[in-house]
Amino acid sequence: MYVIHTGYIHMTGDIHFNKKDPRKKSMPKDNRFNPVYAFLVEHPNKGLLLLDTGLHPIFAKRKTGNFGLLLGSMVKTQTEKGKDIANQLAVMNYSLDMIQNVILSHLHLDHPCSLPLFRGRRDLRVFADPAELSMVDKPLSLFKGYIRAHLKGVDCRPLTYNLVVKPFYKVADFFDDGSVFIIQTPGHSPGHVSVLLNAVNGPILMTFDAAHREDNLKKKMPPIGDYEPALKTLFRIQQIMDRFPGMRVIYSHDPDQLPTLKLLPDFYT
Numbered sequence: 001m002y003v004i005h006t007g008y009i010h011m012t013g014d015i016h017f018n019k020k021d022p023r024k025k026s027m028p029k030d031n032r033f034n035p036v037y038a039f040l041v042e043h044p045n046k047g048l049l050l051l052d053t054g055l056h057p058i059f060a061k062r063k064t065g066n067f068g069l070l071l072g073s074m075v076k077t078q079t080e081k082g083k084d085i086a087n088q089l090a091v092m093n094y095s096l097d098m099i100q101n102v103i104l105s106h107l108h109l110d111h112p113c114s115l116p117l118f119r120g121r122r123d124l125r126v127f128a129d130p131a132e133l134s135m136v137d138k139p140l141s142l143f144k145g146y147i148r149a150h151l152k153g154v155d156c157r158p159l160t161y162n163l164v165v166k167p168f169y170k171v172a173d174f175f176d177d178g179s180v181f182i183i184q185t186p187g188h189s190p191g192h193v194s195v196l197l198n199a200v201n202g203p204i205l206m207t208f209d210a211a212h213r214e215d216n217l218k219k220k221m222p223p224i225g226d227y228e229p230a231l232k233t234l235f236r237i238q239q240i241m242d243r244f245p246g247m248r249v250i251y252s253h254d255p256d257q258l259p260t261l262k263l264l265p266d267f268y269t
Helices: 067-073 087-091 130-136 215-218 227-243
Strands: 002-011 033-043 046-052 075-078 099-103 125-128 157-160 163-165 169-171 180-184 193-199 202-208 246-250
Touching: 002 087, 033 075, 067 075, 075 180, 125 246, 163 180, 202 227, 215 227, 215 246
Parallel strands: 046 099, 099 125, 125 157, 202 246
Antiparallel strands: 002 033, 002 075, 033 046, 163 169, 169 180, 180 193, 193 202
16 A cells, blocks of 8 residues: 655644534644645555545646635645656556546545546546535535535446444445455544555554544544544544554544655555
8 A cells, every 4th residue: 555645735723623622722723734645555456446636736836726716725735746646656657547446535625636637537436425425516515625526527436335344334345355444434524434454464544534633533532524423433443443453544634644654655565
């Protein structure tokens, strides 16, 4: 599994901790820019699987990127030419055409924004939770961080869940071989999912935005979203981590974890 660091994102208001937690008001402000990742999984039989898409290359030329003027003025980014998934994969002699499946953790603007790079690919399968696909089409979804244009020209299909693996109630064995598990982890968004890889050297959990940072778990404070479901999701993530103490965990926007990660071309097995 390759971790592709595509740049940084920042939104005023420290969205990493939910305002409904009474401790939030007393916390010091944290205005750091936070990493934005995509993850490439190389399956021995099923080919290449991309988890989220990272920042679009247009952000290296235009500050608002493909977020539009409104959201682009609210959500700040930092990146540079060559950090997008297409250019980074080219260094590995991979191309976007080699990717056969894409799973989106959720559809908030920074996670599918490189999906337009795949437009017109009839052989590509893109998946998101049904609740996320529903959110995109709702009135005023833009003001909740959803950009319908990111999905234009791509066949985005609803995930189906076929397992209950407690403490989680909706789990998909994506390749039906126990290698990639998609776990419904709602709260930050209605149809948010996390991904658990059954890797050679032990499990790897990508929390995505169910836990922006390790501190979400340490402080038992979920990120912004629907507070109660998000808090329950945190407890369930902690339960699975306690069950497998050697599990490697990667958080979606943790600037403190970034220096410790193996980044492409290095990899996890």
